[in-house]
Amino acid sequence: MNGAWDVALRLVVVFVVFLTFPLIVGQTEHKVMAHMQGRLGPMYAGGFHGWAQLIADGVKFAQKEDVVPAGADRRVFQLAPAVALLPYLLVLLAIPIGPSEGAVGQVLDAGVFFVLAVMGVGVLGSLMAGWASANKFSLLGGLRTAAQLLAYELPMLLAAASVAMAAGTVSLPGIVHAFHWWWLPWQIVGAIVFFVAGLAELQRPPFDMPVADSEIIFGAYTEYTGLRFALFLLAEYAGIVVLCGLTTVLFLGGWHGPWGHDGLGWLWTLLKTAILAFLVIWLRVTYPRLREDQLQKLSWTLLVPLSLAQIALTGIVKVVIS
């Protein structure tokens, strides 16, 4: 009975995190973007600096009519948002935020493989949406999504493999336990490759060619309205939380910090994740969108060689110090 309660409690906590953190990132994005662009952002909803804007948005989305285009493949069209969103919920289960047993939803033996595998499944949602909408812009968006995934999955995997080699384990808590501060300069190239490839997989600017609004409306999500559209947006922000959390755990040492080791490690994890999320927003405001050929070129001619070089470096250092 105790075990069942424990599992239920963990699931509830992960679910609450899944529902709140993406909204916090979204609200931060509103505000940070506004201030970087010299404007105020949402100021009215809720009274204090528009804190309730996203709740208002949610109510608006829930009120909208749920339209399925006449020519669409109904079932695939309706299933796609769930396929896009659920993988991120599963990934959140495996990300540890603190050193103790209770600070991770579920300890997995092959955690790195689990998170990367399940994150890749999320992209199937965009592909299904793009195909089932019966709209040429959606299909183009789906095609670009697939091309982008194929290009950026490889460097992301190689970068994660490098840090798994360094730690000698593929379990996420195991990797953080093995972390030392000098891993930071050692794995810095892998960290950058992982983060950039992750951004591309989430289709965040400057890698938002699949949803480029000035040429293909909104890519695979063009035909979506109401709650289903909101679910796709939620998937994007949940993806930011997952990517930042994973980069923190794999490359930035998770709960390790200069001080506060006893019981406050989870604060370090959250702080690092928040800083990375800020970076994601910052990049969106700063950089123009990459063209499709530039996107592919960046991955195949820069990120893949860099990640291979990182693996070689990791192997050499590992042999030297052991």
Next chain:
Amino acid sequence: MTLAAATVTASGTPGFLSPTGVEIAFLLVGLVTLGAALITVTTRQLVHAALWLVVALGGLAVEYLLLTAEFIAWVQVLIYVGSVVVLLLFGLMLTRAPIGRSPDADSGNRWAALTVAVAAAVALVWVVVDAFRTTWIDLGGPAAGTTEVTGASLFRHWVLPFEALSVLLLAALVGAIVLSRKAKADAGPAVPGKEGVR
């Protein structure tokens, strides 16, 4: 291979008549996988076939999980669901992926295909049943399919076949590159403005 090493030979002889929860789950997931695979090859809607393939491959991953082979399960999801099916969908969308039935999505070779499929299935089932006839996985003991066990067995006992397979895959890769470059050289001048794109 790892399975045989880490399983216990039946001394307490678990029976077939009182199945445990895991065995029932294994059977049900197996039925779902088989059903999805059958729909994959019989449906007339091309993209639906690819999506049912996702269900079949995912079901297979769940079966691996139930056999405690966690590492293999996640690799299955990563490679097949995450990459191969995405590549398949990409190819379909790039060429043609009509919504609704495509009447020409059928082949006169279906009896030959069925024969090959049944023969392959019989051979595989026979080999597996013959090899693992009385071995049972001890679910209470240390997991038999962890990354560590898989890695050790792959790189200690089976390193030569592993390397031979790598060379085979490399040869296939080089072959694919050679073929694609040759095709491009034939149709070279037919693509004007290629350099201007860069």
